[in-house]
Amino acid sequence: MLITRTTRALGLFSSTIKSTSYSSFSRLAPFGQTYTRTLSTTTQATIPSYTVNKDRLWNTIHETAQWGATPDGGIRRLALTDTDKAVREWFVSTTQSLGCTVKVDEMGSLFATRAGISTSLPPIGIGSHLDTQPAGGRYDGILGVQAGIEILRVLEENGHQTYAPLAVIDWTNEEGARFNTGMVSSGVWSGRYALDYAHALPAAEDKTKKATLKSELERIGFLGSVPASYQANPLSAHFELHIEQGPVLEDEGKMVGVVTGVQSMGWLIVTVHGKNQHSGTCPMARRACALTSAARMISRVEEIALAADGLSTVGVINSWPQSPATVPHKVVFSVDLSHHSTEVRERMIAETSAEFGRIAQANKCTVEIEDIWNSPAVQFHEDCISCVREAARNAAGEDNVKEMMAGAGHDSVHTSDRCPTSMVFVPSKGGISHHPDEYSSPEQCALGAQVLLESVLRYDDQLKKAAL
Amino acid sequence: MLITRTTRALGLFSSTIKSTSYSSFSRLAPFGQTYTRTLSTTTQATIPSYTVNKDRLWNTIHETAQWGATPDGGIRRLALTDTDKAVREWFVSTTQSLGCTVKVDEMGSLFATRAGISTSLPPIGIGSHLDTQPAGGRYDGILGVQAGIEILRVLEENGHQTYAPLAVIDWTNEEGARFNTGMVSSGVWSGRYALDYAHALPAAEDKTKKATLKSELERIGFLGSVPASYQANPLSAHFELHIEQGPVLEDEGKMVGVVTGVQSMGWLIVTVHGKNQHSGTCPMARRACALTSAARMISRVEEIALAADGLSTVGVINSWPQSPATVPHKVVFSVDLSHHSTEVRERMIAETSAEFGRIAQANKCTVEIEDIWNSPAVQFHEDCISCVREAARNAAGEDNVKEMMAGAGHDSVHTSDRCPTSMVFVPSKGGISHHPDEYSSPEQCALGAQVLLESVLRYDDQLKKAAL
Numbered sequence: 052m053l054i055t056r057t058t059r060a061l062g063l064f065s066s067t068i069k070s071t072s073y074s075s076f077s078r079l080a081p082f083g084q085t086y087t088r089t090l091s092t093t094t095q096a097t098i099p100s101y102t103v104n105k106d107r108l109w110n111t112i113h114e115t116a117q118w119g120a121t122p123d124g125g126i127r128r129l130a131l132t133d134t135d136k137a138v139r140e141w142f143v144s145t146t147q148s149l150g151c152t153v154k155v156d157e158m159g160s161l162f163a164t165r166a167g168i169s170t171s172l173p174p175i176g177i178g179s180h181l182d183t184q185p186a187g188g189r190y191d192g193i194l195g196v197q198a199g200i201e202i203l204r205v206l207e208e209n210g211h212q213t214y215a216p217l218a219v220i221d222w223t224n225e226e227g228a229r230f231n232t233g234m235v236s237s238g239v240w241s242g243r244y245a246l247d248y249a250h251a252l253p254a255a256e257d258k259t260k261k262a263t264l265k266s267e268l269e270r271i272g273f274l275g276s277v278p279a280s281y282q283a284n285p286l287s288a289h290f291e292l293h294i295e296q297g298p299v300l301e302d303e304g305k306m307v308g309v310v311t312g313v314q315s316m317g318w319l320i321v322t323v324h325g326k327n328q329h330s331g332t333c334p335m336a337r338r339a340c341a342l343t344s345a346a347r348m349i350s351r352v353e354e355i356a357l358a359a360d361g362l363s364t365v366g367v368i369n370s371w372p373q374s375p376a377t378v379p380h381k382v383v384f385s386v387d388l389s390h391h392s393t394e395v396r397e398r399m400i401a402e403t404s405a406e407f408g409r410i411a412q413a414n415k416c417t418v419e420i421e422d423i424w425n426s427p428a429v430q431f432h433e434d435c436i437s438c439v440r441e442a443a444r445n446a447a448g449e450d451n452v453k454e455m456m457a458g459a460g461h462d463s464v465h466t467s468d469r470c471p472t473s474m475v476f477v478p479s480k481g482g483i484s485h486h487p488d489e490y491s492s493p494e495q496c497a498l499g500a501q502v503l504l505e506s507v508l509r510y511d512d513q514l515k516k517a518a519l
Numbered sequence: 520m521l522i523t524r525t526t527r528a529l530g531l532f533s534s535t536i537k538s539t540s541y542s543s544f545s546r547l548a549p550f551g552q553t554y555t556r557t558l559s560t561t562t563q564a565t566i567p568s569y570t571v572n573k574d575r576l577w578n579t580i581h582e583t584a585q586w587g588a589t590p591d592g593g594i595r596r597l598a599l600t601d602t603d604k605a606v607r608e609w610f611v612s613t614t615q616s617l618g619c620t621v622k623v624d625e626m627g628s629l630f631a632t633r634a635g636i637s638t639s640l641p642p643i644g645i646g647s648h649l650d651t652q653p654a655g656g657r658y659d660g661i662l663g664v665q666a667g668i669e670i671l672r673v674l675e676e677n678g679h680q681t682y683a684p685l686a687v688i689d690w691t692n693e694e695g696a697r698f699n700t701g702m703v704s705s706g707v708w709s710g711r712y713a714l715d716y717a718h719a720l721p722a723a724e725d726k727t728k729k730a731t732l733k734s735e736l737e738r739i740g741f742l743g744s745v746p747a748s749y750q751a752n753p754l755s756a757h758f759e760l761h762i763e764q765g766p767v768l769e770d771e772g773k774m775v776g777v778v779t780g781v782q783s784m785g786w787l788i789v790t791v792h793g794k795n796q797h798s799g800t801c802p803m804a805r806r807a808c809a810l811t812s813a814a815r816m817i818s819r820v821e822e823i824a825l826a827a828d829g830l831s832t833v834g835v836i837n838s839w840p841q842s843p844a845t846v847p848h849k850v851v852f853s854v855d856l857s858h859h860s861t862e863v864r865e866r867m868i869a870e871t872s873a874e875f876g877r878i879a880q881a882n883k884c885t886v887e888i889e890d891i892w893n894s895p896a897v898q899f900h901e902d903c904i905s906c907v908r909e910a911a912r913n914a915a916g917e918d919n920v921k922e923m924m925a926g927a928g929h930d931s932v933h934t935s936d937r938c939p940t941s942m943v944f945v946p947s948k949g950g951i952s953h954h955p956d957e958y959s960s961p962e963q964c965a966l967g968a969q970v971l972l973e974s975v976l977r978y979d980d981q982l983k984k985a986a987l
Contacts, residue, residue: 297800316799318843330832330855331784331926332765333950335825342833346817353811357803364798365810366843368836368850375786375834375853382836385843387798458799482801 098508101205105497108201112496115141115197116189125487126189130182130224131159131254131267138181139273142196142221149203151219155275156284157246158236159223159268162277165203167216172514173285175213175507176470177202178220178237178462179293184228188489190496194477195292196221198500205504214515215287217507222462223268229255230264237462239279241469246279281469288435288510289466292475292503294491296459298482306451306495307443307502308476311436313457313464315396316389317425321348321407325416328378339415341382342370347410348418352386352403359399361390362458391456393427428456429464435473435510442505443475447498471510475502566976569673573965576669580964583609583665584657593955594657598650598692599627599722599735606649607741610664610689617671619687623743624752625714626704627691627736630745633671635684640982641753643681643975644938645670646688646705646930647761652696656957658964662945663760664689666968673972682983683755685975690930691736697723698732705930707747709937714747749937756903756978757934760943760971762959764927766950774919774963775911775970776944779904781925781932783864784857785893789816789875793884796846806846807883810838813850815878816886820854820871827867829858830926859924861895896924897932900939903978907941910973915966939978943970 118137119128128134139161143153146163154162164174179195199219206213227233230252238244250265268274277284295301300308325341349365356363364387371381386403390396404420411418443452455476457463463472477499480490491499586605587596596602607629611621614631622630632642647663667687674681695701698720706712718733736742745752763769768776793809817833824831836852854871858864872888879886911920925931925942934940945967948958959967 295800296797297802298805299800299802302802302805314799327954328950329764329927329952330830330834331782331857331928332763332767332952333830333926334765334767334770335821335830337766337770337950340832342817342836343821346814346833349810349814350818353803362798362801362803364808364844364846365814366798366838366845366847367841368810368838368847370834370836373835375855376832377834378832379834379836387843389799458801459797460799482796482805484797484800486795 098505098512099209099211101209101211101504103198103201103205103497103500103504105493107204108197108497108500109493111200112189112193112197115193119183121186121487123487124189125489126183126187127185128181128183128187129185129229130226131229131264131271131273133271135182136271136273139221139271142181145200146203146219149200149207151203154277154284155273156240156277156279157275158239158249158279159273159275160236160240160279161221162284163203163219165206165213165217167213169214169216169518172215172518173287174216174218175510175514176218176220176286176289176466177291177503177507178222178289178466179291180222180225180462182224182226182228184226184485186487187226187485188487190294190489190491191296191484192225192293194294194491194496194499198292198496198503201500202504202507213508213511214518215511218286224264225462231255234460234462234465236279237465240281240284241465242281243465243468286466286470287514288470289463289472290435290439290474290503290506290510291461291463292477292499293461294479294484294489295476296479296482296484298479299455300453300476300478301480301482303453305453306447306478306498307453309436309440309443309452309454310431310457310474310476311454312431313429313460314389314391315393315426315428316387317396318423319386319388319400319403320421320423321345321384321386322419323348323382323411323416324418325378325380325414327372327380330376330378333378338378340378341416342379344411344414344416344418345382345384347414348407349384351406351410355399355402355406356388359390359395361388361396361399363388389458391428426460429467431463431467431473432471434513435471435506438506438509438513439473439475439502442502442509445505446501473506475499475506566973566980567677567679569677569679569972571666571669571673571965571968571972573961575672576665576965576968577961579668580657580661580665587651589654589955591955592657593957594651594655595653596649596651596655597653597697598694599697599732599739599741601739603650604739604741607689607739610649613668614671614687617668617675619671622745622752623741624708624745624747625743626707626717626747627741627743628704628708628747629689630752631671631687633674633681633685635681637683637986640683640986641755642684642686643978643982644686644688644754644757644934645759645971645975646690646757646934647759648690648693648930650692650694650696652694652953654955655694655953656955658762658957658959659764659952660693660761662762662959662964662967666760666964666971669968670972670975681976681979682986683979686754692732693930699723702928702930702933704747705933708749708752709933710749711933711936754934754938755982756938757931757940758903758907758942758971758974758978759929759931760945760967761929762947762952762957763944764947764950764952766947767923768921768944768946769948769950771921773921774915774946774966775921777904777908777911777920777922778899778925778942778944779922780899781897781928782857782859783861783894783896784855785864786891787854787856787868787871788889788891789813789852789854790887791816791850791879791884792886793846793848793882795840795848798844798846801846808846809850809884810847812879812882812884812886813852815882816875817852819874819878823867823870823874824856827858827863829856829864829867831856857926859896894928897935899931899935899941902981903939903941903974906974906977906981907943907970910970910977911943913973914969941974943967943974
């Protein structure tokens with residue numbers, strides 16, 4: 052058995068991966084939570100009680116769905132395509148009409164900044180993304196940005212100036228569907244990825260590899276000059292409203308998720324080597340069947356995940372030589388393992404590797420395991436979590452609130468490296484996302500926006516009290 | 520659960536199937552063992568004791584390997600290519616020089632007939648094939664034809680005229696590698712396939728589908744006028760020497776296999792339907808993972824085959840949508856099941872279907888099972904088997920002979936429908952075939968040819984005694 056921790060290119064899956072993840076090979080060191088600011092959380096909050104406009108938010112979500120709307124009720128709005136250009140132009144003009152100054156950074160991320168009383172504090176970010184998967188829905192990412200715009204409208208109609216500036220952010224290419232690194236712009240901003248790496252990402256649909264993220268930014272007029280950097284363009288904090296993309300809130304009858312972090316996750320690529328043998332003439336006892344071994348491994352990794360209270364998924368499997376009459380000599384499959392705890396996930400990998408080696412040997416096969424991507428668990432900042440917690444309890448009632456970790460990556464993973472961050476989740480119908488059937492109701496969207504608004508106002512209140 | 524017995528085109532695997540099998544959809548009715556002749560087996564055999572020339576046979580095998588020889592020691596001689604044309608021309612001139620009359624039938628099969636004393640009996644066939652798999656070896660099929668030519672040489676040098684004529688046969692496209700129906704020419708001869716169906720088979724490498732079996736026969740000058748029919752061009756019997764293509768003789772230390780028939784075999788295509796879910800956010804208990812189900816099915820069918828003393832192989836598996844971060848909604852895999860008994864194989868299919876349904880349901884999935892090809896067990900004719908048995912015992916000693924069923928298809932399956940048939944097996948090193956490493960030693964090849972010679976002479980002796 053050979054276990055390698057490598058950074059090999061995903062050649063095998065390159066045409067099919069729908070990545071919302073980052074690849075370790077392009078990371079820049081150092082990263083991690085490098086800021087030290089902690090606000091007092093004991094100060095009594097004195098925030099105004101504004102209410103978001105449910106219908107206005109709902110209408111905005113569905114009116115702007117015109118850019119990329121598909122007949123099945125979904126959206127196809129791949130990053131930096133003409134539909135993305137259109138919704139970006141709408142974002143710029145809409146936020147400008149609400150009094151914002153719009154900055155475009157080198158990654159094309161849009162920062163619509165509304166001035167605060169303080170002229171020295173960096174803005175509180177309210178960010179998510181307007182791009183979608185190829186057959187995406189109307190809420191993933193979009194709800195977070197549109198809720199930010201709804202917050203601008205509420206503050207505007209109430210004539211409220213926050214202490215810190217606010218920045219509603221549309222992070223470029225969060226999905227990684229067109230340029231195959233997910234959350235890439237927040238990753239450049241946080242220093243996790245090099246700008247050159249990100250700029251050179253080819254457009255997935257362009258076989259000539261001439262269209263890159265940078266050339267597409269230029270083509271649609273959104274290659275900005277503001278450095279894509281937390282140092283040059285800092286944030287005081289980052290809040291993100293998102294649909295859950297899972298069924299937990301719905302199953303448990305909860306209305307709001309207070310997101311305390313993001314679970315540890317990553318992928319193994321497992322290659323089982325056996326021997327080509329004739330299906331009709333080779334006795335069972337003589338065989339070295341790569342797929343018999345693989346089937347046992349797939350069942351075993353599920354048991355390991357269940358025992359550890361983690362998640363395991365084998366999403367990709369293929370056999371060679373693809374002949375019904377030949378015992379396959381090679382099977383390759385992916386293993387996605389995730390757990391709230393980085394340490395427990397590491398133990399899951401160790402156990403999986405040992406068990407796969409044992410199963411291979413028992414079946415006269417060999418196995419190679421490559422750890423091609425892994426992302427440690429992210430713990431969001433207690434200052435932000437407590438703002439979301441209080442806001443959620445206030446808006447939905449304590450019984451309707453669940454504290455949870457996110458199971459998927461979000462731009463907040465990267466902002467969390469550089470500024471206090473937390474997220475708000477609202478239920479996804481049936482746990483469905485990345486699909487036209489993705490749905491959260493007008494009430495669910497509005498409640499999420501309300502919690503986002505109150506979270507931001509609570510954090511602003513803390514910044515103000517800390518400054519005074 | 521849906522179980523269908525269909526004849527669907529093998530679209531999914533069409534580019535990858537290495538078929539040595541026939542498809543039920545092209546069968547012509549009626550077929551089956553329709554002849555009634557049975558010879559007395561109690562008559563004392565009085566056959567001459569000629570000996571094949573080991574070195575001459577070995578040299579012929581390896582000299583003719585020039586047509587299609589590959590650097591790794593194998594042969595690539597796809598049916599009706601220029602290399603096949605070359606070896607056919609050699610076959611014709613060699614057998615003619617040995618006094619044979621060569622008939623070419625409408626399928627391009629070559630019948631090199633050596634006259635017997637009787638002018639009314641059809642010839643005793645000694646047949647196999649000279650085509651190979653794309654990366655084939657030097658013995659599969661070839662040994663059977665070259666042993667036939669060695670027999671002609673032995674009889675010629677001993678001035679022996681058999682009672683019945685003999686026909687050394689090169690059956691066209693046995694491998695089915697270039698024209699994707701294996702054993703197709705013996706199948707047309709036996710009436711199992713229509714001539715038009717066989718003629719229209721496209722060459723696998725020709726994307727335009729213009730090159731067909733018939734056009735390629737014309738191109739290389741081997742489209743004969745003799746009807747490809749057991750009625751117009753009958754045989755008294757058919758004997759075939761072949762490498763085992765399995766490790767049983769080698770493992771058991773036996774020198775010759777007396778082949779009593781061909782096991783029942785066939786393919787299921789299994790489609791498991793689950794649900795696309797997010798690997799990071801969907802709890803394990805909520806999942807309907809098509810691959811988790813499939814892995815259990817693959818382990819279960821192996822248990823079923825082991826318990827029934829049969830064989831099961833899952834050679835092809837693929838998942839959809841091939842995303843490591845998505846619980847797959849669909850998995851398709853093949854199941855090859857074989858057993859000496861048609862009835863037991865039917866029970867294996869029934870149990871497999873029931874278990875797959877149960878497993879799918881337990882995992883919130885559904886399953887479709889298509890029985891796309893099945894071939895009942897073939898029992899060879901006792902007259903021919905007894906000739907091979909006596910010849911083998913005489914040549915190798917009783918302790919070195921094993922009676923066995925063939926695990927793979929051969930032209931003898933089809934001839935067995937229309938005339939008494941049996942086969943001789945010799946060991947394959949490591950059970951390897953369809954591979955350049957395929958090997959049987961000079962001694963093993965010669966012993967097989969010796970048994971083939973004596974089998975034919977014994978059968979001829981019986982025909983003579985029955986006629987007199």
